[in-house]
Amino acid sequence: MKTTxxxxxxxxxxSRSSTAALERKLADLTKRRERFAREHAAAQRAYDEALGAQxxxxxxxxxxxxxxxxxxxxxxxxxxxxxxxxxxxxxALAVAVEDTEHAIAEQRDRAERQRVATECEARAExxxxxxxxxxxxxxxxxxxxxxxxxxxxxxxxxxxxFGLPVAPEHVxxxxxxxxxxxxxxxxxxxxxxxxxYPIDADSLAAARRLQAEALRAAGRAIxxxxxxxxxxxxxxxxxxxxxxxxxxxxEVVLDRPISYTAVNGHTIQTPAGGVTIPEPVAxxxxxxxxxxxxxxxxxxxxxARLRSNPARFVGVLAPDRAREAETMWTNVGVxxxxxxxxxxxxx
Numbered sequence: 452m453k454t455t456x457x458x459x460x461x462x463x464x465x466s467r468s469s470t471a472a473l474e475r476k477l478a479d480l481t482k483r484r485e486r487f488a489r490e491h492a493a494a495q496r497a498y499d500e501a502l503g504a505q506x507x508x509x510x511x512x513x514x515x516x517x518x519x520x521x522x523x524x525x526x527x528x529x530x531x532x533x534x535x536x537x538x539x540x541x542x543a544l545a546v547a548v549e550d551t552e553h554a555i556a557e558q559r560d561r562a563e564r565q566r567v568a569t570e571c572e573a574r575a576e577x578x579x580x581x582x583x584x585x586x587x588x589x590x591x592x593x594x595x596x597x598x599x600x601x602x603x604x605x606x607x608x609x610x611x612x613f614g615l616p617v618a619p620e621h622v623x624x625x626x627x628x629x630x631x632x633x634x635x636x637x638x639x640x641x642x643x644x645x646x647x648y649p650i651d652a653d654s655l656a657a658a659r660r661l662q663a664e665a666l667r668a669a670g671r672a673i674x675x676x677x678x679x680x681x682x683x684x685x686x687x688x689x690x691x692x693x694x695x696x697x698x699x700x701x702e703v704v705l706d707r708p709i710s711y712t713a714v715n716g717h718t719i720q721t722p723a724g725g726v727t728i729p730e731p732v733a734x735x736x737x738x739x740x741x742x743x744x745x746x747x748x749x750x751x752x753x754x755a756r757l758r759s760n761p762a763r764f765v766g767v768l769a770p771d772r773a774r775e776a777e778t779m780w781t782n783v784g785v786x787x788x789x790x791x792x793x794x795x796x797x798x
Contacts (some may be wrong), residue, residue, distance in 0.1 A: 504527070704753050716793050724753065
């Protein structure tokens with residue numbers, strides 16, 4: 452039998468029967484405590500009376516009457532023992548009641564956690580089920596979209612809105628967009644957002660506007676002798692330039708301001724102190740002895756000096772010392788632009 456997450460949760464959490472048993476135990480303990488409280492009140496009165504009788508006998512009684520003395524002493528001792536026994540019982544019951552109440556609170560808390568966890572699991576399963584159904588439904592949609600791209604590449608025109616050249620994939624996407632727009636109103640933008648841009652009602656209308664009408668107009672012009680008998684240019688694929696490679700960034704503490712060349716070819720100047728920079732730059736700074744891992748003694752010393760004189764580490768000088776400022780930025784000799792170019796070439 453398949454074990455679900457909800458079943459696994461239920462196995463490690465208490466059942467309702469265990470909570471009910473604790474509640475019955477608490478009710479019994481409470482009843483006992485109330486009964487003993489009443490008996491203790493009566494025992495306290497008996498103790499007070501026996502104590503009074505003993506005092507009275509000592510002050511006014513015949514001290515030579517051994518029987519009378521024993522009688523008041525025995526009555527006082529019995530009352531004292533009874534009261535003490537009830538006090539001990541009440542203290543024990545108070546601890547038992549508190550422990551049981553705490554256990555019930557824990558059981559209820561765990562039961563509530565079980566309820567919430569089960570609800571979360573059910574919601575997660577519902578989302579996964581809906582996503583799986585969407586994926587299953589979209590398989591033929593993806594196949595139809597791929598067929599549309601192939602058809603546009605073979606038979607369509609290599610132009611889009613306003614007569615601009617466009618790849619078949621872009622034309623197919625513009626045709627697909629009206630069909631999927633109702634799925635997420637306001638979340639799927641149109642390719643151009645300005646007044647007067649045509650908004651197609653559905654994919655068929657988009658296909659007619661972007662391709663079919665232009666092809667039919669070309670055919671009519673050829674039949675009328677207004678255009679040479681040359682088929683319109685078919686759509687061509689436009690190469691997609693891959694994005695430049697990225698470099699992971701790491702934390703490092705710099706002894707002085709540094710500079711390096713970014714992926715876009717621009718020079719980047721980084722102040723001293725704790726910074727996050729591309730890994731090749733950080734490694735170059737460490738190799739030059741001006742970059743250190745956070746937490747090291749060298750890094751701690753740099754941070755302390757930075758706090759005492761921030762301007763020195765940021766590279767801030769008076770205007771009349773601008774030339775000196777140029778030498779404050781140590782070039783670590785790293786060009787991410789060249790690294791990215793070499794990575795593209797290797798690919």
